[in-house]
Amino acid sequence: MELIQHPHWLGDKNVDFDYLYLPLALKSATLSNPSLNVVYINANDSKLNIKGVTELPLAEVNDDLDKLSDYYLHLSPNQYLFELHSIQRHFVLRNAMRRLSIKSTFISEGDVLLLRPFQSVLGSEFSKDIDALLTDKNCVSTGWVTLDYVEFYCDLVLKIYSTESLKQGIAKIYQDMQDKNQQGGICDMTFCHFINIEAYGFKNKLRVGDICAPFHEHGQKLIFDNFLPRLDIGGLKLKAGLCNYRKQMIKQLTIDNGTVLAETTDGELVEMASLHFQGQSKRLISYYFSNALC
Template sequence: MSIPVIFIHRAVEGHLGLCMQQAKASNPKSRVILIGTRENRKHTPDGTEHHLIDDYSQSARGFASYYRHLSPNDFAYNLFCFQRWFLLRDFMKANQLQKILYLDSDVLLYCDINKPDYERLALEFSWTTVCNRSTLDHYCAYLTAHFREPQMLHKLLDYCRVIGNVPLSDMVTCIHFRNYYLRMDSTYGVIGDSFFDHNLSCPLAPPCEQIELLDGKKKIYWKDGALLGKFSEKNGFLKVNTLHFQGAAKHYIPAFLTGNLPSRDELHYFDYATCQWLLANLKD
């Protein structure tokens, strides 16, 4: 059975429905689920599901009593970034789901998510993660303990300083939990000959062989039914599994939907300046 794809989102934004539509197009046998609000129900495409945040928020509300706001981000936004993991865990319990793919509302999915290798991505990216219920149980317990116990919170803040004086966010706790509790090596999103995108507007992480950039974003190619990144220092391509259109890059989401990709199989690339797919040549 195909694992479900789950989004959790409170706002009413058009790109949410597009990303759900793409998840269904790339994994037609999977349940594609939004845990959202009454207001954003209208953005759920045909063949997908909508469930209410309020129906799964008991333990998330409990976590709020321990939460300490240690970020320049908005209080409610940052709190909800942590609470969503409790919502997700409780939804999985209520619906007897053992494993899911979680995606943020600005991530487009292109691969079959049922490959066992993709479990290596567990909680490495907070916006794109395959995780099982047992892992989420442990992660939610970890979050509660680290905000409830002053000594554990201080250790977490020390970790924030070590990695570059970053604010405390669920992106930090995901990596800390993965490194020190799951003890999993980093993939940096690259698994085999493919990659899960960190951010369209950033290169791959420094340990990885780099792919070409264009206008400060990853240069994305299309050929023979697949999206690709082209290595910059050697021949060959990495297949695209996801693209993360963070911030202003959301503008490009419609152009990257499967239905809007080139109809011809020749090598194309996406030109950000004109927002078009153009035929590539050997010099591109």
């Protein structure tokens, strides 16, 4: 089975950070998931040449990217290209799955360290009855998707952006957020949410699970993918990351013999099966790679 690494356009935010964490994220995938075929969709001119990773040039799987660019309306405080690429990567994922003739695949982002095998979560609970396993059911960052899910996502996005009344609808959502001084905007996760609630009459039979739901392995409670955006002053612990497990907050992370443990706000210790580094936290990815995977 495949693990597809989303395309990562170098320099969308900070090119120095890109070269720091992207190779380590890919290497972590090969170390923690040796039974999976790791495919990296390379959106850049230079190759990474990481052992165990197959690089698929973006030029071979770029169908509909120009069409989306033509219709796209930027409704976010984030940088234009960053947000556009975040949505385009779903089209690239769809095209890659078509090209590789695969019906389902694990997925991961370039700022995620995978510490445990993905297949741990594909037991009886997450079987053929699920069409996608996403972060908090709304983010295609770390998880598992079927081609049916990604096809529906891309069709929905193009329909919304190419239909003036629907485009005005998402523009109004963004304006309402600004009027209420709310953070965020229209992003790739917005359309995942639209699928979940069948917004704008987009009926579907897709069933989406939460990759962050805790699971047990050999008596230990583990959890995948939680956003970890802030650094502690000491530089080695993370705090105030969103923990989707009962909507708690992660107070700090500790490493015990290569195992990364998250202490939640109710004092529970949960093993992290992956770490999703955001913002300034990307500076710590090499520390956790060295101490948890080497």
